[in-house]
Amino acid sequence: MIKVLFVCLGNICRSPTAHGVMQQRLNDLGLNKQMKIDSAGTAAYHIGKAPDLRSIKAAKLRQINISHLSARQVCDEDYEIYDYILAMDKQNLANLSANQPHGSKAHLALFLTFGTMGYQEVPDPYYGDGDGFELVLDLVADACNSFLQHHNLI
Ligand code: 4NP
Numbered sequence: 001m002i003k004v005l006f007v008c009l010g011n012i013c014r015s016p017t018a019h020g021v022m023q024q025r026l027n028d029l030g031l032n033k034q035m036k037i038d039s040a041g042t043a044a045y046h047i048g049k050a051p052d053l054r055s056i057k058a059a060k061l062r063q064i065n066i067s068h069l070s071a072r073q074v075c076d077e078d079y080e081i082y083d084y085i086l087a088m089d090k091q092n093l094a095n096l097s098a099n100q101p102h103g104s105k106a107h108l109a110l111f112l113t114f115g116t117m118g119y120q121e122v123p124d125p126y127y128g129d130g131d132g133f134e135l136v137l138d139l140v141a142d143a144c145n146s147f148l149q150h151h152n153l154i
Contacts, residue, residue: 001033001034001035001036002034002035002036002083002084002151003035003036003037003081003082003083003084004022004035004036004037004038004082004083004084004085004086004147005037005038005039005040005074005078005081005082005084005085005086006018006019006022006037006038006039006040006086006088006111007039007040007041007042007074007085007086007087007088007092007096008039008041008042008087008088008089008092008122008124009041009042009043009088009089009091009092009124010041010043010045010046010071010126011039011040011041011046011071011072011073012041012046012049012050012051012052012055012071012126013051013052013054013055013124013125013126013133013136014088014122014124014125014136014140015039015040015041015088016039016051016055016066016069016071017051017055017058017059017066017133017136017137017140018039018086018088018111018122018140018143018144019037019038019039019066019069020059020064020065020066020069021059021064021137021140021141021144022035022037022140022144022147023037024063024064025144025145025148029148029153029154031148031153034153035153038082039069040071040072040073040074040075040078041071041072041073041074042073042074042092042095042096043073044073046071047071047072047073048070048071048072049070049071050067050068050069050070050071051066051067051069051071052126054125054130054133055125055133055136057133058130058133058134058136058137059137062137074096074099076099076101078106079100079101079104079106080101080104080106082106083105083106083107084106084107084109085106085107085108085109086109086110086111086114087108087109087110087111088110088111088121088122088124089110089121089122089123089124090110090120090121093108093109093110096108111140111143111147112139112143114143114146114147114150115139115142115143115146116142116146117138117139117142119139122136122139122140123135123136
């Protein structure tokens with residue numbers, strides 16, 4: 001089983017969207033026994049909150065439900081549990097790397113290293129207009145598919 005943690009700053013926009021999109025792909029493909037996934041934030045601001053309403057709405061338009069997710073912060077145990085800890089941007093990857101406990105074998109990477117759309121980072125949609133949430137969905141859906149292909153799951 002491959003274990004994957006998606007990480008952004010607040011765990012209310014980008015990483016719960018990636019979590020929801022990948023969960024739907026796993027459900028559709030019958031791959032829930034092949035992969036375990038979760039999401040978390042590097043920051044503590046939004047612990048316990050549901051995803052941003054704009055993320056919930058944008059996902060719902062694509063028949064993806066993320067409203068039940070609850071924000072949490074990355075913890076030391078994550079570095080032991082997960083094979084891949086996939087960051088939405090370089091700043092979060094740098095923070096993850098700085099906090100990686102000695103001896104952790106988790107692979108830390110930008111999620112979009114698996115993407116094919118020419119972006120390195122998933123732009124933070126939090127302070128922008130509504131279009132940012134559509135772009136997040138497009139980028140993470142593409143990278144989810146590529147990640148599954150890379151691991152010969154599709
Ligand atoms: P996320 O977006 O990292 O994709 O969840 C953000 C959410 C909250 C904040 C920044 C980014 N914030 O500054 O509160």
